[in-house]
Amino acid sequence: MFRYELHCHTREVSPCAHAGAEDVAKYYASRNYTGLFITDHFVTGRDIPYGLSWEGWIKKFGEGYEIAKKAGEKLNLKVFFGFEYTCLPHAGTDFLVYGLDGDWLLAHPEINTMPIRKGLEFLLCEGAFIVQAHPFRESSYIEMIRLLPRHVHGVEVINANRNNTENGAASAYADYYELYRLAGTDNHLGDKQKRFCGIDTGIEIEKPVDLRKIAESGKYTLFDETR
Numbered sequence: 062m063f064r065y066e067l068h069c070h071t072r073e074v075s076p077c078a079h080a081g082a083e084d085v086a087k088y089y090a091s092r093n094y095t096g097l098f099i100t101d102h103f104v105t106g107r108d109i110p111y112g113l114s115w116e117g118w119i120k121k122f123g124e125g126y127e128i129a130k131k132a133g134e135k136l137n138l139k140v141f142f143g144f145e146y147t148c149l150p151h152a153g154t155d156f157l158v159y160g161l162d163g164d165w166l167l168a169h170p171e172i173n174t175m176p177i178r179k180g181l182e183f184l185l186c187e188g189a190f191i192v193q194a195h196p197f198r199e200s201s202y203i204e205m206i207r208l209l210p211r212h213v214h215g216v217e218v219i220n221a222n223r224n225n226t227e228n229g230a231a232s233a234y235a236d237y238y239e240l241y242r243l244a245g246t247d248n249h250l251g252d253k254q255k256r257f258c259g260i261d262t263g264i265e266i267e268k269p270v271d272l273r274k275i276a277e278s279g280k281y282t283l284f285d286e287t288r
């Protein structure tokens with residue numbers, strides 16, 4: 062059985078994360094995970110951060126993944142690139158995007174100015190596998206719950222940092238719309254995180270887009286553990 066984390070942040074790239082990419086990789090390796098997706102926040106609809114060029118920003122954006130990947134190579138942990146797409150002004154409506162890499166982002170600066178539906182349609186068209194993260198999250202900064210069931214493949218039905226109401230609603234939503242059910246920790250804390258979620262599967266992921274094959278096969282289970 063192979064165990065994968067599908068939703069994890071690094072301090073290098075996500076301002077809200079507390080754990081560095083190398084420590085994150087070390088922790089998941091120590092828990093015998095097969096692989097880890099680094100899904101740092103990729104926010105569009107705003108000026109490019111730090112006054113960088115698009116090229117400069119995408120390079121910076123890949124840092125957490127690159128560091129974790131390098132650390133993972135020494136630890137027998139596969140580290141994969143993903144990103145958590147948020148299109149402003151729709152803060153809190155977040156999509157985990159798998160299967161498009163840093164080179165893709167580099168070649169497509171137009172994603173930065175696309176409105177949310179157009180952005181998702183473009184990502185889908187380009188071959189991404191898209192999972193809405195914590196769709197029923199409630200927070201003072203989230204203006205409203207927004208759902209785009211025709212623009213995603215799956216739903217994060219267990220997010221380790223959301224409560225039972227939020228996850229329960231996500232689960233009912235996924236079932237009603239027949240969307241793939243996935244789980245992730247949304248780890249911002251590295252080894253300080255207490256609850257972990259993800260998938261166990263008999264299918265090994267060689268490249269990020271394989272996650273889609275696993276979802277389609279149905280040959281996986283979700284896990285939810287408090288350590």
Ligand SMILES: [Zn+2]
Nearest residue numbers: 070075077078
């Ligand atoms: Zn965050």
Ligand SMILES: [Zn+2]
Nearest residue numbers: 068145194247
């Ligand atoms: Zn996240």
